[in-house]
Amino acid sequence: MDSLHAIGFYVSSGVSVAGGLGVALLPRRDMRGASLLVVAIGLAAIYLTLSAGFAAVVALVCYAGAAVVLAGPRYRSLDVVAGPVWRQVGGVAAAVLLALLAYSAFRGAFAHVTIFHGETFGTAGIGRLLFEHDALAVEAIAALILVALAGGAAAWRVRDRTR
Amino acid sequence: MSVGLVSVLFVAAALVAVGAFAAAWRRDLTAALAGVPLMFAGAGVAFVGVARFGAAGGPQLFGQEFAVLLAVASLALVALGVGMAGRESSR
Numbered sequence: 001m002d003s004l005h006a007i008g009f010y011v012s013s014g015v016s017v018a019g020g021l022g023v024a025l026l027p028r029r030d031m032r033g034a035s036l037l038v039v040a041i042g043l044a045a046i047y048l049t050l051s052a053g054f055a056a057v058v059a060l061v062c063y064a065g066a067a068v069v070l071a072g073p074r075y076r077s078l079d080v081v082a083g084p085v086w087r088q089v090g091g092v093a094a095a096v097l098l099a100l101l102a103y104s105a106f107r108g109a110f111a112h113v114t115i116f117h118g119e120t121f122g123t124a125g126i127g128r129l130l131f132e133h134d135a136l137a138v139e140a141i142a143a144l145i146l147v148a149l150a151g152g153a154a155a156w157r158v159r160d161r162t163r
Numbered sequence: 164m165s166v167g168l169v170s171v172l173f174v175a176a177a178l179v180a181v182g183a184f185a186a187a188w189r190r191d192l193t194a195a196l197a198g199v200p201l202m203f204a205g206a207g208v209a210f211v212g213v214a215r216f217g218a219a220g221g222p223q224l225f226g227q228e229f230a231v232l233l234a235v236a237s238l239a240l241v242a243l244g245v246g247m248a249g250r251e252s253s254r
Contacts, residue, residue, distance in 0.1 A: 010170075032194060046211075047207075050211050050212060065238050077191040094184035094188075097180050105169050105176055
């Protein structure tokens with residue numbers, strides 16, 4: 001990867017993380033929608049610098065759609081009953097999560113053991129196992145989870161209406 | 164200046180953490196929903212990065228496929244959540 005791609009990657013990473021902070025901290029929903037649009041642009045640029053052009057286009061369209069939905073007129077707010085202490089605990093937990101993930105990324109000592117066919121069982125091995133050998137099963141499980149979530153939501157609505 | 168797997172994973176970690184922070188920090192449940200696409204975006208960046216740098220010799224499309232799936236799922240989740248919040252608040 002040449003330095004132009006690297007500069008593009010780091011700039012678009014900063015743009016997307018800044019947009020994410022805007023989603024977390026800005027008060028109005030139209031500003032949050034605009035921030036999610038910034039995240040979409042940054043994410044698409046990240047994918048482009050990683051030579052994933054099709055994923056960049058799909059991510060741009062999907063995240064821009066999510067931004068429009070979040071900033072649109074159908075938005076209704078629902079207040080949470082959790083108090084400020086739990087919100088602060090959640091913020092600290094997010095910081096701990098960042099520290100853990102950053103430590104894992106910098107340490108970079110991912111598992112490498114030999115499994116069947118003599119392949120290396122690292123991140124590449126897991127990816128190859130999931131998306132080459134068992135791709136259909138992974139997609140089926142993803143579809144099953146999505147249908148289960150939608151069915152659970154629908155059942156909850158029906159039970160709530162008949163109560 | 165170069166980009167490696169560590170840089171990509173660090174950016175992915177930052178996106179996941181920002182999404183978790185948004186989901187935990189917002190008092191409005193519908194606004195907290197916007198943190199979930201951020202976490203999905205972080206996961207997608209990690210998948211694409213591993214496919215780009217980690218899967219040496221193999222095709223890069225496997226990670227990209229999952230990043231596409233995550234983007235579509237995040238849009239569906241936001242649309243479902245906003246729709247349910249709209250129905251719930253109108254009662």
